[in-house]
Amino acid sequence: MTMIQCISPIDGSVYAEREAMPYEAASQAVARARKAQKSWAKRPLEERVQLVLKGVTRLNEMAADVVPELAWQMGRPVKYGGEFRGFNERSNYVASIAADAMKPMVIEESDRFERRIVREPHGVVFVIAPWNYPYMTAINTIAPALMAGNVVIIKHASQTLLVGERMVRAFTEAGMPEDVFQNLFLDHETSARLIAAKSFDFVNFTGSVEGGRSIERAAAGTFTGLGLELGGKDPGYVMEDADLDAAVDTLMDGATYNSGQCCCGIERIYVHESLYDDFVEKSVAWVSNYKLGNPLDPETTLGPMANKRFAAVVRAQVADAISKGARATIDPKLFPADDGGAYLAPQILVDVDHSMEFMTEETFGPAVGIMKVKTDAEALALMNDCKYGLTASLWTQDPERAAAIGAEIETGTVFMNRADYLDPALCWTGVKETGRGGSLSIFGFHNLTRPKSYHLKKVTA
Incomplete structure (x- = not known):
C-alpha cells in the first residue's frame, strides 16, 4: 500500500494522507469516465455550461472550509481569502464564450452543398494540477473541458492533496453526473503507466520542466495531445x-x-x-x-x-x-x-x-x-x-x-x-522550456477539442 501525504508547511505535521490507487482500479475509473463521456457530450452545450457554473457556486459556498484548508496545505495566509476571485472570473468568462468557441464554422450552406467545420471533444481529459494555485490553475482546463463535452480526471499535487477531492465533491453536489468529473489519488508511476497505455485523449500538466519531460516520455508514440505549462523566470x-x-x-x-x-x-x-x-x-x-x-x-x-x-x-x-x-x-x-x-x-x-x-x-x-x-x-x-x-x-x-x-x-x-x-480572455501560453499549448480564451476550447469537417453534397447530378 502506497500512501500519499501532505506535509503542512505550518508545523511540519502530516495534514492529510490518502492511499494511492492501484493501476487496475485507476484503469477501471478511466473506463467509467470514457463510458460516461458519450452521453455527457450529447447534452446541450448550455446545459453543460450551467452545470459547471453550479459546481463553481457550490465550491464558493465551501469557502469557510477551503480557505484554512489551503493555509494548512500550502501556506497561503487566510487574510487573502483563497482563490475565489480568479477562480470565479475564469469560470464565468469561459462560460460566456463557450457558445461562440464551439460554434460550427459554416463554409457553405446552399441548395447544392453543406460544408462546415465543427469542434468535437477529445474524450477523456487528464488534468495534473499544481499546488501553488491549486484551484485557479485546475479550473483553467476543467471548466472549458467539461463545457466542451469532455470528461475530466483530476490528479492533484500531494502538497494540495485535498483540492481535487473537494472540487469533485462540490461539482457532484451541484448535479454533475456520476463519473463525468473524477478525482484520483495516483502516484507518479501509475500516472505515467496510464498515459503510456493511451488511457487519455488529452493530458494537461502544470508543473516543473522535468515533470513535463516525464509526461512527454510517457506519452511517446501514443499521439496523446499534451498541454504543458512548465518553468518560468x-x-x-x-x-x-x-x-x-x-x-x-x-x-x-x-x-x-x-x-x-x-x-x-x-x-x-x-x-x-x-x-x-x-x-x-x-x-x-x-x-x-x-x-x-x-x-x-x-x-x-x-x-x-x-x-x-x-x-x-x-x-x-x-x-x-x-x-x-x-x-x-x-x-x-x-x-x-x-x-x-x-x-x-x-x-x-x-x-x-x-x-x-x-x-x-x-x-x-x-x-x-x-x-x-x-x-x-x-x-x-x-x-x-x-x-x-x-x-x-x-x-x-x-x-x-x-x-x-x-x-x-x-x-x-x-x-x-x-x-x-x-x-481569461487571452490565451495563456509560453515558449521555450515554459511549455506548449495554451489555455483559456477561445484557444483554450480549441486545444480541448478537435476539428471535424463535413462536406455534404445535396445533389448527385
Whole structure:
C-alpha cells in the first residue's frame, strides 16, 4: 500500500494522507469516465455550461472550509481569502464564450452543398494540477473541458492533496453526473503507466520542466495531445518614463505574493539607470512591510513556502549569488519568524548579473534580483537571455514603445504597466522550456477539442 501525504508547511505535521490507487482500479475509473463521456457530450452545450457554473457556486459556498484548508496545505495566509476571485472570473468568462468557441464554422450552406467545420471533444481529459494555485490553475482546463463535452480526471499535487477531492465533491453536489468529473489519488508511476497505455485523449500538466519531460516520455508514440505549462523566470523592465510608485507596487507584489510561488511571478527586474536607485530604495521599503508568520493568523501577510525543500532552493540560490558578488538589501532581523525551514524572509538582491543562477534559473520564492540597464536593447537582450518564456512586464507611458519591445521578447504574454495576472480572455501560453499549448480564451476550447469537417453534397447530378 502506497500512501500519499501532505506535509503542512505550518508545523511540519502530516495534514492529510490518502492511499494511492492501484493501476487496475485507476484503469477501471478511466473506463467509467470514457463510458460516461458519450452521453455527457450529447447534452446541450448550455446545459453543460450551467452545470459547471453550479459546481463553481457550490465550491464558493465551501469557502469557510477551503480557505484554512489551503493555509494548512500550502501556506497561503487566510487574510487573502483563497482563490475565489480568479477562480470565479475564469469560470464565468469561459462560460460566456463557450457558445461562440464551439460554434460550427459554416463554409457553405446552399441548395447544392453543406460544408462546415465543427469542434468535437477529445474524450477523456487528464488534468495534473499544481499546488501553488491549486484551484485557479485546475479550473483553467476543467471548466472549458467539461463545457466542451469532455470528461475530466483530476490528479492533484500531494502538497494540495485535498483540492481535487473537494472540487469533485462540490461539482457532484451541484448535479454533475456520476463519473463525468473524477478525482484520483495516483502516484507518479501509475500516472505515467496510464498515459503510456493511451488511457487519455488529452493530458494537461502544470508543473516543473522535468515533470513535463516525464509526461512527454510517457506519452511517446501514443499521439496523446499534451498541454504543458512548465518553468518560468519572468522579467520586468522599468523604463525611464515609468510611473515609479506604480511599478514598485506591482512588481514587488508580483515578486513576493504567495511567497513568490506564482507561475508568472516576477523573478528579475531591469531598471533604467535614471530610476534605479529610487526603485531599489522604494522596493526595499515596500517588501520590508511584510509580516511573516503563521498563515492562520489574520494579521499574517506572508506565509511559509509550501515545503521546506522549496525554501531550501531559494536559500541556496541567494547564497550562491551573494558568494559571487550580489548584495542583499533586506535585513533578516525584520523577519524573526524565518526558521531556516519553510518560513522564509523575502529578499531583494542587487549587484546581480546573469552569471548567477539566481538570475537565470527559476527561483519560485519571495526573492528577486534588480539590475541597472542603460538602453532598451540591453534590457531586451537580458530579458531574452533565459530558457523560459511565460510573461514579461514592461513599464512605460508609451504603448507603441512597449509593443515594439514586446514584439522582440521571447515570451507568451506581454504586459504593459501590470504583472502577475492571467487574463481569461487571452490565451495563456509560453515558449521555450515554459511549455506548449495554451489555455483559456477561445484557444483554450480549441486545444480541448478537435476539428471535424463535413462536406455534404445535396445533389448527385
